[in-house]
Amino acid sequence: MPAELFELTVAEAIEKIETGDLSSGEYFDAYREAAAGDELNAYLWTAEDGGDGDGELRGVPIAVKDIFCTDGIPTTAGSRILEGYEPPYDSTAVRKLRDAGARVLGKTNMDEFAMGSSNENSAYGPVRNPWDLDRVPGGSSGGSAAAVAAGLAPWAIGTDTGGSIRQPAALCGIVGLKPTYGSVSRYGMVAFASSLDQCGPLTRDVTDAALLFRHLVGRDACDSTSLEPQGEVELPRRTDLRGLRFGVPAELSSEAEGVEPGVSQVFEQTLRRIEELGGTVEQTKLPHAAHGISAYYVLAPAEASSNLARFDGVRYGLRAGNGDLLTMYEETRAQGFGDEVKRRIMLGTFALSAGYYDAYYGRAQRVRTKIADDFRAAFESFDFLVTPTSPSVAFRLGARTDDPLAMYMSDYCTVPMSLAGVPAISIPAGLSDGLPVGFQIAGPPFSESAMLDAAHALERSIGFELAPTGIDVDD
Amino acid sequence: MTEFEPVIGLEIHVQLKTRTKMFCGCALSFGEQPNTRTCPVCLGHPGTLPVLNAEAVHFGLMIGLALGCEIGPRSIFHRKNYFYPDLPKGYQISQYDLPLAEHGELAIPGGPTVRITRAHMEEDAAKLVHLGESGRIHGAGESIVDFNRGGTPLVEIVTEPDLRSPADAREFLQLLRTTLKQIGVSDVNMEEGSLRCDANVSVREPGESGLRTKTELKNMNSFRFVERGINAEIERQSQLWRSGEGVSQETLHFDPTSGSLTSLRSKEEVHDYRYFPEPDLVPVVPTPAMIERARDALPELPAARMERFASAYELPPDTAAVLVTWFELGSFYEEALTAGDNGGPTPRVLAGWVTGELVARLREEGLDDPRASKVSPGAMSELVAMVERKALSQSAAKAVLAELTRSGGEPQAIVEQKGLAPIADSGELESIVQRVIEADPGAVEQIRAGKDRAVGAIIGAVMKETKGRADGSEVTRIVREKLGL
Numbered sequence: 001m002p003a004e005l006f007e008l009t010v011a012e013a014i015e016k017i018e019t020g021d022l023s024s025g026e027y028f029d030a031y032r033e034a035a036a037g038d039e040l041n042a043y044l045w046t047a048e049d050g051g052d053g054d055g056e057l058r059g060v061p062i063a064v065k066d067i068f069c070t071d072g073i074p075t076t077a078g079s080r081i082l083e084g085y086e087p088p089y090d091s092t093a094v095r096k097l098r099d100a101g102a103r104v105l106g107k108t109n110m111d112e113f114a115m116g117s118s119n120e121n122s123a124y125g126p127v128r129n130p131w132d133l134d135r136v137p138g139g140s141s142g143g144s145a146a147a148v149a150a151g152l153a154p155w156a157i158g159t160d161t162g163g164s165i166r167q168p169a170a171l172c173g174i175v176g177l178k179p180t181y182g183s184v185s186r187y188g189m190v191a192f193a194s195s196l197d198q199c200g201p202l203t204r205d206v207t208d209a210a211l212l213f214r215h216l217v218g219r220d221a222c223d224s225t226s227l228e229p230q231g232e233v234e235l236p237r238r239t240d241l242r243g244l245r246f247g248v249p250a251e252l253s254s255e256a257e258g259v260e261p262g263v264s265q266v267f268e269q270t271l272r273r274i275e276e277l278g279g280t281v282e283q284t285k286l287p288h289a290a291h292g293i294s295a296y297y298v299l300a301p302a303e304a305s306s307n308l309a310r311f312d313g314v315r316y317g318l319r320a321g322n323g324d325l326l327t328m329y330e331e332t333r334a335q336g337f338g339d340e341v342k343r344r345i346m347l348g349t350f351a352l353s354a355g356y357y358d359a360y361y362g363r364a365q366r367v368r369t370k371i372a373d374d375f376r377a378a379f380e381s382f383d384f385l386v387t388p389t390s391p392s393v394a395f396r397l398g399a400r401t402d403d404p405l406a407m408y409m410s411d412y413c414t415v416p417m418s419l420a421g422v423p424a425i426s427i428p429a430g431l432s433d434g435l436p437v438g439f440q441i442a443g444p445p446f447s448e449s450a451m452l453d454a455a456h457a458l459e460r461s462i463g464f465e466l467a468p469t470g471i472d473v474d475d
Numbered sequence: 476m477t478e479f480e481p482v483i484g485l486e487i488h489v490q491l492k493t494r495t496k497m498f499c500g501c502a503l504s505f506g507e508q509p510n511t512r513t514c515p516v517c518l519g520h521p522g523t524l525p526v527l528n529a530e531a532v533h534f535g536l537m538i539g540l541a542l543g544c545e546i547g548p549r550s551i552f553h554r555k556n557y558f559y560p561d562l563p564k565g566y567q568i569s570q571y572d573l574p575l576a577e578h579g580e581l582a583i584p585g586g587p588t589v590r591i592t593r594a595h596m597e598e599d600a601a602k603l604v605h606l607g608e609s610g611r612i613h614g615a616g617e618s619i620v621d622f623n624r625g626g627t628p629l630v631e632i633v634t635e636p637d638l639r640s641p642a643d644a645r646e647f648l649q650l651l652r653t654t655l656k657q658i659g660v661s662d663v664n665m666e667e668g669s670l671r672c673d674a675n676v677s678v679r680e681p682g683e684s685g686l687r688t689k690t691e692l693k694n695m696n697s698f699r700f701v702e703r704g705i706n707a708e709i710e711r712q713s714q715l716w717r718s719g720e721g722v723s724q725e726t727l728h729f730d731p732t733s734g735s736l737t738s739l740r741s742k743e744e745v746h747d748y749r750y751f752p753e754p755d756l757v758p759v760v761p762t763p764a765m766i767e768r769a770r771d772a773l774p775e776l777p778a779a780r781m782e783r784f785a786s787a788y789e790l791p792p793d794t795a796a797v798l799v800t801w802f803e804l805g806s807f808y809e810e811a812l813t814a815g816d817n818g819g820p821t822p823r824v825l826a827g828w829v830t831g832e833l834v835a836r837l838r839e840e841g842l843d844d845p846r847a848s849k850v851s852p853g854a855m856s857e858l859v860a861m862v863e864r865k866a867l868s869q870s871a872a873k874a875v876l877a878e879l880t881r882s883g884g885e886p887q888a889i890v891e892q893k894g895l896a897p898i899a900d901s902g903e904l905e906s907i908v909q910r911v912i913e914a915d916p917g918a919v920e921q922i923r924a925g926k927d928r929a930v931g932a933i934i935g936a937v938m939k940e941t942k943g944r945a946d947g948s949e950v951t952r953i954v955r956e957k958l959g960l
Contacts, residue, residue, distance in 0.1 A: 067522075068522075069520070069521065069522040075521070077521065082521065085521075087515070087520060087521070087522070088515055088520065089515050089520070089523075091522055186522075186524060187522065187523070187524050188522040188523070189522050190521040190522045191521070191522065191755075193754075194754035194755050195754035221526065222524060222526060223524050223526075223755075224524065224525070224526055224527065224755065224756050224757050225754070225755065225756075225757060302751060303751075303754060305556075305749075306554050306556050306565070306566050306749070306751070308565075309556060309558065309564065309565020309566060310519045310521070310563060310564045310565045311521075312558060312560075312565060314560050314563070314620065315518055315519065315520075315563060316520070325560065325618075329558055349749065352556070352749035352750075352751050353747055353749060354747045354749075357749075357750075357751070361751060
């Protein structure tokens with residue numbers, strides 16, 4: 001199999017398939033073999049054959065985070081409690097992609113129920129970062145990000161609740177887009193925090209992200225919170241940033257606590273690059289953004305504590321205990337859930353308890369509203385807000401597992417956009433100590449096309465080379 | 476001994492008869508094979524999301540308007556979290572602090588007006604079947620779940636504690652049932668569970684203004700059980716106050732066979748449902764057009780019917796109340812009225828027969844709907860008209876009605892077939908009377924001795940002899956005349 005095949009972006013591969021320079025079957029098989037030989041633990045399931053794929057996406061393979069229900073294909077959400085579970089239906093995202101002619105290549109590893117920032121919370125073992133096998137790929141969509149970065153998939157879908165697409169994309173050196181809340185159907189995504197969860201692409205470049213997003217977007221009758229898209233998703237063309245105003249929120253940028261110097265350096269370089277491309281860069285404020293993590297870790301666990309109640313041993317998945325009802329509940333959930341999931345269920349249950357609701361859930365909701373207001377105000381003066389995606393580059397496996405708060409801070413720069421429901425994209429902007437650094441661009445609701453366009457111009461100028469050093473890609 | 480005053484409020488769950496379930500496309504179930512009316516959504520599979528049934532909202536609005544409620548400009552759904560095998564998601568989607576409708580009232584004809592606190596939408600749980608002798612989850616060998624019912628749309632109606640007697644509670648419930656049936660949103664069958672009633676009960680001394688500790692009664696699945704259950708609870712609470720022990724807050728289960736109340740859970744065991752706004756649904760904001768459509772769909776409601784019956788037919792309040800509260804009976808009555816086109820019965824007389832004799836016959840047959848009996852509105856009309864024009868005696872008419880309810884047919888034909896035509900010839904009647912008097916000299920002697928009561932025996936014997944065909948007042952007149960009284 002020619003190694004050049006793996007160099008192609010999906011848009012390029014589709015073009016070659018259309019001109020007859022590449023066969024759809026050959027392209028799929030190459031990735032099927034690569035995925036089958038996965039040494040990163042990026043996949044939890046890989047396809048034997050992809051079935052038929054016809055339509056605009058020409059039968060290209062796609063890796064799907066194991067949080068998306070796939071009809072008759074195991075779906076675990078990274079949890080022991082769903083081991084062996086085969087959903088009786090396809091999630092809307094997967095169905096739309098199949099309808100457009102994509103073929104499911106495999107289901108990717110993830111933090112259990114998308115709770116984590118390192119993929120170490122998977123019940124099926126951690127995923128390794130292709131840039132350095134001793135480091136985490138980020139999370140929770142770590143399997144999707146690592147697979148795309150390592151050439152085990154041409155592209156992938158993941159989900160982002162507080163940064164779960166953008167942060168692993170940043171740590172693996174690829175592009176990750178979290179769309180506006182409501183723009184992609186959540187139907188068939190195993191729910192973590194319903195008011196925050198959003199499906200989006202993880203791709204090699206911005207053009208692929210736009211192409212994939214185009215096929216995901218749209219109102220779905222099965223998801224009451226989904227919204228009609230505002231116009232067609234345009235493939236990006238822009239090569240400069242003239243006339244665009246970029247705001248740098250002090251609270252989330254280089255000045256923020258915990259941002260590594262190497263990350264700051266790449267971020268500052270990128271700001272200068274924006275100016276070189278004709279954009280303006282100005283400092284601004286998101287006064288409440290610093291409280292994002294605190295609010296998020298009340299709201300998301302609260303919703304999760306309820307969303308995860310259905311895993312009770314009655315209808316599907318793991319059933320443990322001795323036949324007595326209470327024992328069945330207790331044993332099933334004790335054995336089926338990992339530590340982080342249990343921690344968040346307990347946090348969330350407490351936050352919603354009578355007598356504490358106002359002090360925790362109520363207050364966190366008010367903070368969320370304030371943060372959304374901050375963004376709205378900022379977007380009156382700026383087209384986009386930019387921040388580092390992650391305060392740090394990929395950290396070592398095990399480095400933060402004993403310190404949940406340190407782990408939670410991984411999402412410091414991505415959580416505010418999730419709370420505000422606005423779209424944001426992470427693109428690779430450079431390296432720090434040989435590891436990728438992500439640059440985050442956030443825009444007003446439904447500004448994806450413009451945002452992708454700007455990201456494209458910047459990407460073109462940066463010229464980031466996706467050449468993970470931890471694996472031998474030509475092998 | 477202190478007589479306590481009961482204070483009663485009701486919580487009524489109504490299953491809506493929409494085409495599909497509250498949050499998915501499954502058809503509602505009417506006794507199908509277990510677990511055949513299910514889908515990933517109502518089975519609570521991972522990743523599924525609820526989508527609100529527009530017809531359920533329409534029915535909910537109709538109920539709200541029928542109960543004189545204000546429609547909430549923006550109502551939202553909450554999650555009520557608790558674990559139970561009949562609850563597939565681990566939470567029930569219900570409305571909480573912003574219900575679809577609130578602040579209504581329903582006036583019992585000739586009785587109190589009961590304020591409606593709220594009417595809100597929610598989903599029904601699945602059905603648990605406990606195998607084993609206890610029939611309850613505790614002590615069951617095994618329990619199995621039928622998810623057909625899970626997700627059926629419900630409207631919960633909550634009243635203020637405005638009821639002061641078990642009889643009023645029963646009457647209110649009957650009126651509410653009539654109203655719901657009339658607007659066509661539910662089958663409202665208590666035995667089948669499409670109408671379910673819980674009662675909040677407390678007692679206090681007359682004149683006392685505050686409310687004492689209440690208990691909640693569950694599982695009263697007939698009108699009779701509601702009355703009996705509340706009665707039993709009032710008795711229990713009264714005794715607890717008299718003995719100085721006092722009442723503690725708890726939920727009680729009424730056992731209709733023994734008439735006893737057993738505690739389901741005490742205050743300490745009250746669930747913390749951890750309500751929070753359902754993030755998978757958007758707020759319900761009824762538009763003026765939606766409200767208008769719901770209002771247009773409402774038929775004549777009991778209060779309006781009561782007024783119309785009273786004024787148009789000049790019915791006494793008690794009679795009108797029976798016809799209004801028992802919806803099918805009222806409709807039957809009106810059909811019978813219009814059936815008698817040429818010289819039909821007087822509305823007031825017909826109403827007396829329908830609410831008296833016909834109701835008695837229906838009760839005997841155990842029928843809720845006169846249309847389920849053999850008697851047609853036309854036959855009923857004709858029967859009463861015959862009585863009015865003295866073509867049939869009262870007692871013969873009763874016999875004919877009994878025959879009509881049993882086997883159907885036309886009154887005239889039955890009269891002829893059974894020879895029940897009245898003895899119109901007064902000469903014939905006089906000779907029968909003469910014969911009866913002569914046959915019972917003992918009675919005549921008693922009467923002459925001043926025992927007026929014995930006249931009754933003579934009259935009775937005449938009626939028996941004429942098989943009820945004679946007019947009672949005419950018989951009395953002739954008997955008294957012959958005896959010189």
